[in-house]
Amino acid sequence: MNTELILSIVVASATTIYTIITIFQLNESRKVRLQKETPNIIPYLKSSENHVVMELYIENFGEGVAKDVKVDFVKDFNRFYQDNHALSNVGIAKNGMNYFPPRYKLKFYIGSMTKLYENSIEEKIVIKVSYKSLTGKSFSNIFDLPFNQIFGQNYSNPPETYIGQIPYYLKEINKNLKVLTENINE
Template sequence: MKIELILSIVLAASTVCYTVINLMMWFESRATRKQKISPFIVAYLQSTDNHNVEVLHIKNIGEGYAKDVRFKVIKDYKRFGDSNLLLSECGAIKRGISSFPPQHEITYYIESWCDIGEKNICDAIELEITYKRMDGKTLYNEYNLPLNELTDQNYSNPPETFMGRIPYYLNEINKTLKAIQKK
């Protein structure tokens, strides 16, 4: 009788473990399916390859498709110091985007680095991004991007990327030609 009791306890324990493991696998596969339909739109600042201009990037880094993307600029910014070039009046930011696929990116040139250094700009770009998943769930992100955040970065000369080296070497050739022309 002891053997039958032990076998019954072992069988009951293994059934409970099997049920718990299956439940955990179900939660994981559900989370994976949700990740596959979830977009994630981020906004960040980055310098151009030749380090002359600061650029605002808006990118869908998620695996899902975003629809009805709307932007609200909380703190507007005059791009390149021109009151006619307000960030809130730029194409997609003003009108919104009906479809934003994964890995799609929008870029806006914001300010020249020499102007940021001379003006000692401490302003920030503040914006809200609202968008929907394919199943209709609304998602929301808010960003506060200080313009002087990248000013203390060290950059290599020439730049690391091949695309960054093209303007660098063209600029060096231009300097050399101007020096020859002055002689």
């Protein structure tokens, strides 16, 4: 009788532990499913591949599709310091976007890195991004993007991307050809 009681306690304990583990796994699978359907739109600044122009990107880093996307430039900026090129006049700011798929990104040229560097202390963009997931959950964030944060960043030389490496190596080949032709002409 004592053995049966111990065996029953062990079976009941194992069943309880198994139930707790199953509940944890169920919660984790819900979190993973939620992550798979949640968008995450973030604006950020970056210099162009040749480091001449500053670019503003608006990208969906999430794995879900965003809908009813609205971008409001709380602190606007005139691209290339031209009055008729305000960021608030770009399509997504004026009209929004019905759908913004995962890994989709928009790129806007801001201005010359040299001119922006000269005015970098005070220049920045403040952006409010609002959108919904396909399940209807609303998201809204405000992003403060000071220009001076991207100055002085390290960049790889040659560039990291193949498309950036093409002009880099063409310049190198051109330099070597000039040296060869100068040596031949002497």
